[in-house]
Amino acid sequence: MSSGQAGALAAALASNYAYFCNLVGGNASFTPCTGSGGTGTYPINFFQVNPYATGNIAQVFSDPGSSTYNALQVQWKHPAGHGLMLGANYTYSHSLTNRWLGDYYTADEVQYNFTTLRDPKLNKGPSPYDLRHQFKAYLTYALPFGAGRSYRTGSRILDNIIGGWTGGAIVKANSGLPFKLMGGQNSYNYSFATYPDASDSGVVLNGITLSQLRKNIGVYPGPSPFVPKVAINPQFLAANPNGILPVSTPGTLGQFDYLNGPKLLDVDFSLHKEIPIYEKLRLDIRAEFVNAFNHPIWAIPGVTGGPGQPADFANVSASNYDALGLVSTPRTIEFRMQLTF
Helix, strand or coil, X not given: CCCCCHHXXXXXHHCCHHHHHHHHCCCCCCHHHCCCCCCCCCCCCCCCCCHHHCCCCCCCCCCCCCEEEEEEEEEEEEEEECCEEEEEEXXXXXXXXXXXXXXXXXXXXXCCCCCCCCCHHHHCEECCCCCXXXXXXXXXXXXXECCCCCECCCCXXXXXXXXXXXXXEEEEEECCCEEEEECCCCCCCCCCCCCCCCCCCCEEECXXXXXXXXXXXXXXXXXXXXXEEEEECHHHHHHCCCCEEECCCCXXXXXXXXXXXXXXXXXXXXXXXXXXXXXXXXXXXXXXEECCCCCCXXXXXXXXXXXXXXXXXXXXXXXXXXXXXXXXXXCEEEEEEEEEC
């Protein structure tokens, strides 16, 4: 009880027939306890609405799941001209759901329980794909050198070397994916389901606010080479050693808080050139630089499929619960030549 496992204790007692039958008595209409000699007078549904399902899962399927998505999008395009094509778009959005993990998994794993039927609104929160800010910009620019362009070299050899090149770039920046703080204790209800927060009772914030916590999310040096980066400012946690705790009081629920992981920034470059050889025969030369600045992208490793996957959790009862995993691959440079005809 003192460790916040009230739900697990109740489930264990409900499935212990020696204890249970002594509690409800030798009820002739309740087969597991017939002739047990129990003298208790508690009703047979003291622990479960349907005691005939003791030790098993009794499920009611319904369709109360819901989600919403609202967004504002702004797009800008520079008029094409002088070899330049430039555009950018920004999306401000907010997506809500009451099926945090259910919106990520599919098929038979789409089942998701309410924390408590007494207050289904407790399950409402951001969806696993709630990226509040998204920005993208792209450009292509035909360098003005060579035959048919603004500055002619007057030399076929120079044309083939410096003429006819087109450069391109794509810049992407967006908020980090949300993740849920999990207390790792089941002080309120107990579920036989196996998904990570099936019986979780939430967390308690002591002396800090959710807004303060969100302001201290980023990429910070970790405590060891095995945990190189963490998501929560270590100085903030050191100043508030009991700032985030699991719920441990039996029969109570804490807060169900969601945080956003580190922001994402990615820049890709490309170069392209066509060299005419004979009639329709051309030589294409391409160079592509993916993650051109070798910028690392970090995310909560979580339990739903590795760093950067939606619908992840950070269990505050675990050590290094805010450790980050590397999502992005190192810079990739690819050169390619092909003949087209």
